[in-house]
Amino acid sequence: MIKVNENYAKLKASYLFSDIAKRVSGYMDVNPDNKVIKLGIGDVTKPLTPACLEAFHRAVDDMANEETFRGYGPEQGYAFLRDAIAINDFGSRGCDISADEIFISDGSKCDTGNIQEIFSTDCVIAVPDPVYPVYVDTNVMAGRTGIWRDGRYEGLVYLDSTNENGFVPAPPAEKADVIYLCFPNNPTGATATEKQLKAWVDYALANDALILFDAAYVAFIRDEKIPHSIYEIDGARECAIEFRSFSKTAGFTGTRCAYTVIPKECRGFSASGEKIELHAIWNRRHSTKFNGVSYPVQRAAEAVYSEAGKKEVKDLIDYYLNNAKIIRGKMEALGYTCYGGENSPYIWIEGGMDSWDFFDLLLNKAEVVCTPGSGFGKCGEGFIRISAFNSLENVNEAMGRIEKALK
Numbered sequence: 001m002i003k004v005n006e007n008y009a010k011l012k013a014s015y016l017f018s019d020i021a022k023r024v025s026g027y028m029d030v031n032p033d034n035k036v037i038k039l040g041i042g043d044v045t046k047p048l049t050p051a052c053l054e055a056f057h058r059a060v061d062d063m064a065n066e067e068t069f070r071g072y073g074p075e076q077g078y079a080f081l082r083d084a085i086a087i088n089d090f091g092s093r094g095c096d097i098s099a100d101e102i103f104i105s106d107g108s109k110c111d112t113g114n115i116q117e118i119f120s121t122d123c124v125i126a127v128p129d130p131v132y133p134v135y136v137d138t139n140v141m142a143g144r145t146g147i148w149r150d151g152r153y154e155g156l157v158y159l160d161s162t163n164e165n166g167f168v169p170a171p172p173a174e175k176a177d178v179i180y181l182c183f184p185n186n187p188t189g190a191t192a193t194e195k196q197l198k199a200w201v202d203y204a205l206a207n208d209a210l211i212l213f214d215a216a217y218v219a220f221i222r223d224e225k226i227p228h229s230i231y232e233i234d235g236a237r238e239c240a241i242e243f244r245s246f247s248k249t250a251g252f253t254g255t256r257c258a259y260t261v262i263p264k265e266c267r268g269f270s271a272s273g274e275k276i277e278l279h280a281i282w283n284r285r286h287s288t289k290f291n292g293v294s295y296p297v298q299r300a301a302e303a304v305y306s307e308a309g310k311k312e313v314k315d316l317i318d319y320y321l322n323n324a325k326i327i328r329g330k331m332e333a334l335g336y337t338c339y340g341g342e343n344s345p346y347i348w349i350e351g352g353m354d355s356w357d358f359f360d361l362l363l364n365k366a367e368v369v370c371t372p373g374s375g376f377g378k379c380g381e382g383f384i385r386i387s388a389f390n391s392l393e394n395v396n397e398a399m400g401r402i403e404k405a406l407k
Helices: 006-010 016-030 050-062 079-093 108-118 133-142 194-206 278-289 295-305 307-333 355-366 392-406
Strands: 102-105 125-129 157-160 178-182 210-214 240-245 258-261 267-269 275-277 337-340 346-350 383-387
Touching: 006 133, 016 355, 050 295, 050 307, 079 102, 079 258, 079 295, 102 108, 102 278, 108 133, 108 210, 108 240, 108 258, 108 278, 125 133, 178 194, 194 210, 267 278, 275 278, 295 307, 307 337, 307 346, 307 392, 355 383, 355 392
Parallel strands: 125 157, 125 178, 178 210, 210 240
Antiparallel strands: 102 258, 240 258, 267 275, 337 346, 346 383
């Protein structure tokens, strides 16, 4: 008899974005000729930049010649990309990260979900609320939680993120073993100061805990006082793993390229309390279960760090940040309290009503898709998230429709 992993039965009926897709599909079935503007999921709309595209084409041509053809590449990633990342993303910020501490992958969603495989199933997991659903769901699948009750899974430590604390939770009084943090935050758009991150690093060191730091939206930070990496904090090399992605940075959502950083000093512990190097464990897992990102994609990602690529990526991010400024400005003019949208592509809006009711109102009255805040956690109830990932023309049209609908 084939027995299934019964932890899957504890999951809520469906994934947040599947619920959204079903509601939008149902609306379109009834109104097939209407134009719905999607400002819900965080998918980019601008194409790859010229520098990335040119590198992509050159690499594809390499695959057509016997002299330059590449077969299986190193599972950890090609040296040319890992070197570029180490120099530009970390060395430029004073962070001591070497190329061999970087693992190239096909997405931060995959990495933040897969990383939990290397930890014991009895680890206590702490997650912010609201939070990116993948952090929670993958630990439910692994059996680290109890049942879903009153809007939360038993067994998890929830870190309430509210307007009172600026959506940046402080370390909990109780002990947690693995802590997920995401800054700039998805969904709230909040950013953390050096002092706030230092409190988390100190907590992790004092409690033999580990921080999983999702920095997928770091390219949107324009305030230089805000840390870009957890490794800007003293002590983080010992107690933090960082995840980054080219998806939002350079429009790679369909191209797929990301990376995870695990310093050599980063430690876990055996049942007897012996220190174990997490870098070696992840290297084994990565090499066993992953065959690497394709050579052309890695060449395209490398071009992000060229002089032309840096300028093009900055222009791309500025475009989306301008969209975010328009969205936040319009919603505030309509009387809504808003967060994010300044160092983040997401605007977190206090709606004054049930999150799904606000979602349905905007879909049915304005034909605009947002994301209900309650889908990110109990503390997200009463909020919606609007994404800046669309064209300027669509953003302006959407905000005009929303203004009309809400007035």
